[in-house]
Amino acid sequence: MLMSTPLAAAAAGLGTGLSLIIAIGAQNAYVLRQGVRREHVGVIVTICAASDAVLIAAGIGGLGAVVRSVPTAVTVIAWIGAVFLVGYGVLAARRAWKQGEHLESDGAAEHSRRTAVLTCLALTWLNPHVYLDTVLLLGTVGNSYGSAHWAFAAGAVTASVLWFSGLGFGAGRLGRVLARPRAWRVLDAVIAVTMITIGVTMAARA
Structure with missing residues (x-):
């Protein structure tokens, strides 16, 4: 067990947390797209950060041991998440394929606050890596700091x-760059590849 001051432990938590969440993933891709669209950004950011806070606290509090002891649950979540990610990726690919489709053309109905919230929750809580990385890994590393956990x-x-x-x-500043339909097609294509790749990989490892 590491003996550390609270400040050193907090710095280690900051660095470890950033190293795990910065990598391009389904959740980050969605936050990026909503940020560029400037749609429900505050709600989406709050959901992601609050979810991480709950999961990190759960890992530090001992839930990591439970996750480790019930691998079947992680497998079920992996399959559900894989199907969802591939489906979302296909929708993004469809948007990218449609020539001349502008940002606003896919409608307020699809991108309502309720839809944005449900999509963000699904991308966050149906991702098995959330439980393996945020709960299990961060929980294990954090508890190694003893009383400073x-x-x-x-x-x-x-x-x-x-x-x-x-x-x-910050993504909202890219709005001028992405004002052209072609730029949005590229972004949606990247999101489609990201989502589908993660979904297929998730299913293969389940």
């Missing part, structure tokens, strides 16, 4: 808040 958790939560806030609100 909650300081480590605070650092990891701070990393999540900083990352998702920067990604979501």
Whole structure:
């Protein structure tokens, strides 16, 4: 067990948290797209950061051991998540394929606040890597800091808040760059490849 001051543990949590969430993934791709669209960004960022906070606290509190002991549950989540990701990827590919389709043309109905919230929740909680990385890995590393484990958790939560806030609100500055339909086709194509690749990989490993 590492002996560490709360400040050192918090710094370690910040660094570890950033290293896990910065990698391009389904959740980040969705936050990026919503940020560029400037649609429900505050709600999406809040859901992502709050979900991470709950999962990190659960891992530090001992849920990681439960996840490790019930691999079947992780497998079921993996299959559900894989189907969802591939489906979302196909929709993104369809948008990218349609020539001349502009950002606003796919409609307020599809991108209502309710739809955005449900999609964000699904991308977050149906991803088995959330439980393996955020709960199990961060929980294990955090508890190695002994009495400073909650300081480590605070650092990891701070990393999540900083990352998702920067990604979501910072992406809005790309709006002028992505004003052309072709740019949106490229973005949707990247999102489609990301989602489908992660979904297929997830199913293969389930």
